[in-house]
Amino acid sequence: xxxxxxxxxxxxxxxxxxxxxxxxxxxxxxxxxxxxxxxxxxxxxxxxxxxxxxxxxxxxxxxxxxxxxxxxxxxxxxxxxxxxxxxxxxxxxxxxxxxxxxxxxxxxxxxxxxxxxxxxxxxxxxxxxxxxxxxxxxxxxxxxxxxxxxxxxxxxxxxxxxxxxxxxxxxxxxxxxxxxxxxxxxxxxxxxxxxxxxxxxxxxxxxxxxxxxxxxxxxxxxxxxxxxxxxxxxxxxxxxxxxxxxxxxxxxxxxxxxxxxxxxxxxxxxxxxxxxxxxxxxxxxxxxxxxxxxxxxxxxxxxxxxxxxxxxxxxxxxxxxxxxxxxxxxxxxxxxxxxxxxxxxxxxxxxxxxxxxxxxxxxxxxxxxxxxxxxxxxxxxxxxxxxxxxxxxxxxxxxxxxxxx
Numbered sequence: 001x002x003x004x005x006x007x008x009x010x011x012x013x014x015x016x017x018x019x020x021x022x023x024x025x026x027x028x029x030x031x032x033x034x035x036x037x038x039x040x041x042x043x044x045x046x047x048x049x050x051x052x053x054x055x056x057x058x059x060x061x062x063x064x065x066x067x068x069x070x071x072x073x074x075x076x077x078x079x080x081x082x083x084x085x086x087x088x089x090x091x092x093x094x095x096x097x098x099x100x101x102x103x104x105x106x107x108x109x110x111x112x113x114x115x116x117x118x119x120x121x122x123x124x125x126x127x128x129x130x131x132x133x134x135x136x137x138x139x140x141x142x143x144x145x146x147x148x149x150x151x152x153x154x155x156x157x158x159x160x161x162x163x164x165x166x167x168x169x170x171x172x173x174x175x176x177x178x179x180x181x182x183x184x185x186x187x188x189x190x191x192x193x194x195x196x197x198x199x200x201x202x203x204x205x206x207x208x209x210x211x212x213x214x215x216x217x218x219x220x221x222x223x224x225x226x227x228x229x230x231x232x233x234x235x236x237x238x239x240x241x242x243x244x245x246x247x248x249x250x251x252x253x254x255x256x257x258x259x260x261x262x263x264x265x266x267x268x269x270x271x272x273x274x275x276x277x278x279x280x281x282x283x284x285x286x287x288x289x290x291x292x293x294x295x296x297x298x299x300x301x302x303x304x305x306x307x308x309x310x311x312x313x314x315x316x317x318x319x320x321x322x323x324x325x326x327x328x329x330x331x332x333x334x335x336x337x338x339x340x341x342x343x344x345x346x347x348x349x350x351x352x353x354x355x356x357x358x359x360x361x362x363x364x365x366x367x368x369x370x371x372x373x374x375x376x377x378x379x380x381x382x383x384x385x386x387x388x389x390x391x392x393x394x395x396x397x398x399x400x401x402x403x404x405x
Contacts, residue, residue: 011192011193011195011196011257011261012256012257012260012261014195014196015195015196015199015260015261015264015265016260016264017196018195018196018197018198018199018200018203018264019199019200019203019264021200021204022038022199022200022201022202022203022204022206022207023203023204023207023212025038025200025204025207026038026203026204026205026206026207026208027207027211027212029204029208030208031208031209033208034204034205034207034208034209035205035208035209038200038201038204038205038208039201039205040201041197041198041200041201041202042198042199042200042201042202042203042204042205043201044194044198044201045191045194045195045197045198045199045201045202045265046198046202046267048191048194048198049191049265049267049269049270050147050269051191052184052187052188052191053147053269053272054144054147054149054152055180055184056181056184056185056187056188056272056273056294057149057152057153057156057272057294057297058144058152058155058156058177059177059178059180059181059184060181060184060276060290060293060294061153061156061157061160061290061291061294061295062156062159062160062163062174062177063160063174063177063178063180063181063287063290064160064286064287064288064289064290064291064292064294065156065157065159065160065161065163065164065291066160066161066163066164066174066177067164067174067178067286067287067290068160068164068287068288068291069164070164070165071161071164071165074157074160074161074164077288077291077292077396077400078157078291080396080399081291081292081295081296081392081396082295082299084392084395084396085296085299085300085388085392086336088236088300088302088388089300089301089302089305089335089336090305090332090335090336091232091236092232092236092302092303092305092306092309092335092384093305093306093308093309093331093332093335093336094309094332095228095231095232095235095306095309096225096228096232096305096306096307096308096309096310097309097310097312097313097328097331097332099224099227099228099231099310100224100228100309100310100312100313100314101313103220103223103224103227104313104317105220105221105223105224105310105313105314105317106221106313106314106315106316106317106318107317134150134151135150135151135154136151136154137151137152137154137155140152140155143155149297149298150298150299153294153295153298156294157291157295160177181290184273185273185276185277188272188273188274189273189274192261192270192273192274195261195264195265195270198265199264199265202265202266202375203375206375210372210373218369218370218372218373221310221311221314221370221373221377222373222376222377222380224310224314225306225307225310225311225377225380225381226380228306228309228310229303229306229380229381229384232302232306232384233384233387236302237387237388237391240391240395241391241394244394244395244398244403245398245403246282246283246394250282251282251391251394254278254281254282254390255275255278255282255386255387255390255391257274257278258271258274258275258278258386258387258390259271259383259386259387260383261274261386262382262383262385262386263379263380263382263383264379265382266375266378266379266382267382268297268382268385268386268389269297271386272293272294272297275293275386275389275390276289276290276293278390279293279390279393279394282390282394283394283397283403283404284390284393284394284397284403285393285397285400285402285403288393288396288397288400288402289393289397292389292392292393292396293389293390293392293393296385296388296389296392296393297389300385300388300389300392301335301381301385302384302385302388303380303381303382303383303384303385303388304335304352304381304382304385305335305336306381306384307353307377307380307381308331308334308335308352308353308356309331309332309335311353311366311370311377312328312331312353312356312357312360312362314366314370315357315362315363315366315369315370316360316362318366318369319362319363319365319366321361321362323360327360327361330359330360331356331359331360334355334356334359335356353367353370354367
């Protein structure tokens with residue numbers, strides 16, 4: 001009885017209550033009230049998460065990289081992790097495209113696209129050389145201050161790699177970052193106590209701004225994205241869980257809290273600390289989890305890739321554009337590459353969608369069309385991203401023979 005009571009009163013369910021209450025209150029108050037009193041509640045939560053995420057990623061990645069051992073082992077684990085992310089992301093965007101072509105969410109849509117304007121023109125896709133060069137920070141402190149996660153990750157892994165080469169002589173430094181990581185996880189847990197109020201503010205403001213009526217004409221798009229996500233989890237994640245010798249029920253139970261945090265906050269960064277703890281409880285190596293999950297927080301975007309595939313087909317149908325197989329293959333490639341540049345903060349997927357639309361010639365007005373329901377789509381895609389991060393830590397731990405040790 002006490003277990004049931006603690007479940008219904010626990011933080012994940014408090015966040016769900018905040019979500020439901022936000023929808024109810026959002027329908028009852030004006031948009032002015034929402035902007036003045038409700039939006040700040042949500043923005044405070046986002047600022048708190050952004051405050052802790054960079055030091056948390058830095059500390060856990062440095063400690064994780066240093067704890068992996070020699071250089072060859074770090075390289076092997078990095079390759080396995082990134083390869084798993086890339087393959088699952090490609091599968092995800094392909095499933096999104098296939099289902100969107102079958103369900104045709106934009107066909108017959110009566111919503112007017114006249115007068116819609118994209119909030120900002122998308123810059124042309126940067127050259128591959130520039131993308132690769134931008135991963136290396138000129139000034140690591142500036143990268144930390146700006147929250148440039150790819151540069152932060154590169155520096156942290158390189159720093160941890162050097163620590164691992166120096167061995168026992170720098171054990172004190174490795175232990176220091178391990179302790180900083182533990183402190184940041186505790187700090188994040190305290191920040192998450194505010195999450196139910198933050199979720200309430202974010203959802204209530206979204207409803208006051210757009211209204212529930214925005215869901216009706218775009219309901220088929222939401223349904224397509226949801227079904228594509230379920231199919232992806234069933235045909236990709238569940239078989240992999242069985243392959244590594246875990247019960248599906250044990251995994252789903254263990255990953256429930258980080259999944260729900262990601263679902264309600266639309267932020268994989270918010271779920272980072274809880275996801276680290278959840279993967280450890282399910283048997284992932286501490287060093288591998290500390291390496292794979294912060295890395296996945298930035299470059300593992302399975303849910304975002306599904307979203308890109310579905311919204312690209314939707315937008316093309318709305319504007320009467322027939323996407324060729326070549327263009328759809330471009331979307332698959334862009335989905336994998338764009339995932340690397342999608343930071344783990346709310347709404348980042350919408351920014352990357354602009355890049356994909358530009359690449360295949362879809363008018364940017366389509367971004368403005370989708371923006372009204374992006375919060376709902378963000379809940380779906382972010383929760384899948386977090387499930388993938390946790391699973392990656394377990395898969396790589398299994399491949400290294402340290403799962404459950």
